[in-house]
Amino acid sequence: MKLVKFIQQYPDEESCKLLFKSYRDKTGVICKKCGSTDHYWQKTISQYQCKKCSFRTTLRSGTVMESSNLPYRYWIYAIFLITMTKKGISALEMQRQLGHKRYQPIWEMMHKIRAAMGNRDSRYQLEGIVEADDAFFKSHGTKKDKEKKEKRGRGSSRQSKVLVMAKVEPKVGRPKKHQKSSAFRYVKMVVIEDSGSANINREVESSISSNAIIKTDGWRGFNKLPEVISRHIKKVVLPREASKVLPWVHTMISNSKRNFHGVNHSIKNEYLQNYLNEFCYKANRRYYKDNLFDRLMITAVEDAWFGKLVYNSG
DSSP: OOHHHHHHHSOSHHHHHHHHHHHHHHHOOOOTTTOOOOEEEETTTTEEEETTTOOEEESSTTSTTTTOOSOHHHHHHHHHHHHHOTTOOOHHHHHHHHTOSOHHHHHHHHHHHHHHHHHHHTTOOBOSEEEEEEEEEEOBOOHHHHHSOOOSSTTOTTEEEEEEEEEEEEOSSOOOTTOOSEEEEEEEEEEESOOSHHHHHHHHHHHBOTTOEEEEOSOGGGTTGGGTSSEEEEOOOOGGGHHHHSHHHHHHHHHHHHHHHHHTSOOBGGGHHHHHHHHHHHHHTTTOTTHHHHHHHHHHHHGGGTSOOOOOOO
């Protein structure tokens, strides 16, 4: 659905509220008191009432909108704009489009949506052949951090360390010139404290199936991967040749960096994971097209039940 048609179909607060309720009804409501899923809808007070214990649940409770005073219209339009823009949209641009006076509530709303995206992707593990590598994303902390003279590259506090994992499938037949020998399927990106084997193994164990085949370069942090993965293919190469060994991981790294630089310009290290969540969520569902809005609406309605939405509002 294009933007003009979408606004025509959901032009006001009431229509957006009914749309949100339709998704809530579809996914179901869980009673916080007794755990029952059988509810009445109390139209006069816009709340669900549990048939078992009579506990009432608001329409926003247990969803990405919980504790938010922003109109339903803002949330619905924000989800639509996030899913329908290929490169994403900044919080400042979202504020302009919604016509809201204050920046902070819009910024928090977008981070809650990104956190829900991360919750959804955390349910799945990568299987088959997986490329993995560590990457460094430019980020910034406090003003004091900016004033410090830090070294460049690995170990710099101005570079956030990210473990990037990409599921690939070998192509049948000989690839054409300048084409990769494998096809990209899914990607996961996780911010890590350091590139040591303990951190890498912990994230790999939660993100990749133990039966997978993982391909890495010669970085020593990957030496203990056989403890959590059945097969580890390690190839020691020069840094400039790493993209030939792990082509799709490096493609995802460069694509995400260009995206962040073009849309967000500058990202604080404590919020980087949420931006990575959005990039991975959309990359993994790149073929959904118009259905991406429907999928994200379901995610926004139900994922707060399955994991705490961490968006660092401080």
